[in-house]
Amino acid sequence: MLMKTGLCLLLFLPFALQAQLLRPGDANNDGRVDHLDVLAIGLSFGQEGPPREPPFQGIDWMLKPFELWPGGLPGTMVNYGFSDCDGDGLVTVEDVEALQMNYDSTHMDSQPPPLPWTPPDTAFLSALPRLVFTFDPDTATVQDTLYLHIFYEHPFGLPLEDSPLGVAFTLEFDETLVKDSLTVVFFPDTVSDLLFAAGATGFADARAVPPGMVEYGAAGKGQPALTFSRPLGVVRFIIEDIIVRPDTFWTDFKVDVAKPVMINAKEQIMQFGVLVDDVVLFQELSAVPPPPAPLSVRVYPSPVLDVLHMESTESPLARVRIFDVFGKRVVDREMQGQRQVDLSATSWPPGFYWVNMLGENGRFAVQNLVKL
Ligand SMILES: [Ca+2]
Ligand SMILES: [Ca+2]
Structure with a gap:
């Protein structure tokens, strides 16, 4: 024995x-x-x-x-x-x-060892759920607060057992347009059937995610919770002080929804739609102090065919940007204090362009230009 x-x-x-x-x-x-x-x-x-x-x-x-x-x-x-x-x-x-x-902490020492999370796919759904992102307000000015509402839209006719248990995604945006450290995710109040996590101020205490992104996840407690249309939260952005001239340029603040994942209670990946608003940022004329005298520059030749020469006669250059007539940026170059720069224009489509040159002394110049 x-x-x-x-x-x-x-x-x-x-x-x-x-x-x-x-x-x-x-x-x-x-x-x-x-x-x-x-x-x-x-x-x-x-x-x-x-x-x-x-x-x-x-x-x-x-x-x-x-x-x-x-x-x-x-x-x-x-x-x-x-x-x-x-x-x-x-x-x-x-x-x-x-x-x-422990948000954003990484490791390789678990046992069994860590593996990429790759849930299986579901069969095709006849009725697709949708995530809708809407900005409030739809235009913003410097120092403004901008709210991005996250809304889950439930499709008609999707059976309860096939409904989503949870959803996760990453928002990507131009971090130079917002005060990134102040970006906050608010989860809906008085919601007891969902668990939330987010990589942004307001949830991730210990560490912030890299600038220009917000990570978001919501899940039901052991069962599908996205069984009806409902708000899922709000992201608050504070607009950065940016130099945008209302009479010349405007800038789009675009949010891309990256790596969207929706799963059902069997941990299968579900198809779903995403709809995102655009917001236009601009600086109101009344909010701008009287502009300083323009930077003294030379931009030549115009019309230009291949090489564009630019020089600043009074101050080293900090930044050079060139926009087409639609406001699309074709050049954006940080300068290391040079007074002149030559750019190849051969790849630009013919048309009118705006050249924006910022001097290290804070003054800037706007010149128009024709490309043949
Ligand atoms: Ca993980
Ligand atoms: Ca526990």
Whole structure:
């Protein structure tokens, strides 16, 4: 009898020593804590499994040994244990706090090792859900606050079981147009059936995502939550002080929706549509102090065929920009204090152009130009 027990111990000991390891917050075990992990927590919501041993509970960014749970995410099979970020043996709202605390942290030392998160596709849907992004107001001026509303539009006739459990995407925009550190994501108030995560001020406490982007994720608690049309949040941008002359140029503030992902309760990728507003930024004339005397420059020849010569006679140059008649930028060059620059114009379509030259002394010149 004693011998038999000894044999059992020998057999089981090697397995017990092969510890599984996780980093709190990387719920889909892809090596980074981000907005996508809220989808894994949504899919695992309410699952129970072995809690972590007391010294290894908590959501601090330490490698935590844990025991594999009996199941995993329905599509990718990532073990449910990764979603129990705080290690209490139950996947709940509290586990989302690890995403906030460790946002944008990366690692390669989990066990099983991290793998790219690649859920399977669904079959074709006859009725497509849609994400609609609308700016409020639709034009903005310097120092203005601009709100981007995120709205989920549910299609008529999509059965409950095929409805989305969650959605995630990245917004990309020109960071020079907004005060990036002040970009905030607000989640809808009084919503109890959704979990949220975002890579922007207001959620990601510890770290900000790189400039010019906002990451967003929302997921139902173990079941489809996008079963009716509903608001999903608001992104607040503060417009940067930019030098845009209302009589000459205008600038589009465009937001691109990158890497959009919608999943159902089986962790399958769903097709969906995206609709985004444009907003035009400009500086109101009344808000601009009286313009200084223009920078003294020479731009020649005009008409130009191949090489355009530009020189500033009074100050080294800080920046040179050239726009076509439609306001599209064809040249945008930061200068290293040179007083002159030659540009090849051979690839520009024939037409009228505006040359905007900014001197290091803060004065600027606008010249028109014809390209043959
Ligand atoms: Ca992750
Ligand atoms: Ca937990």
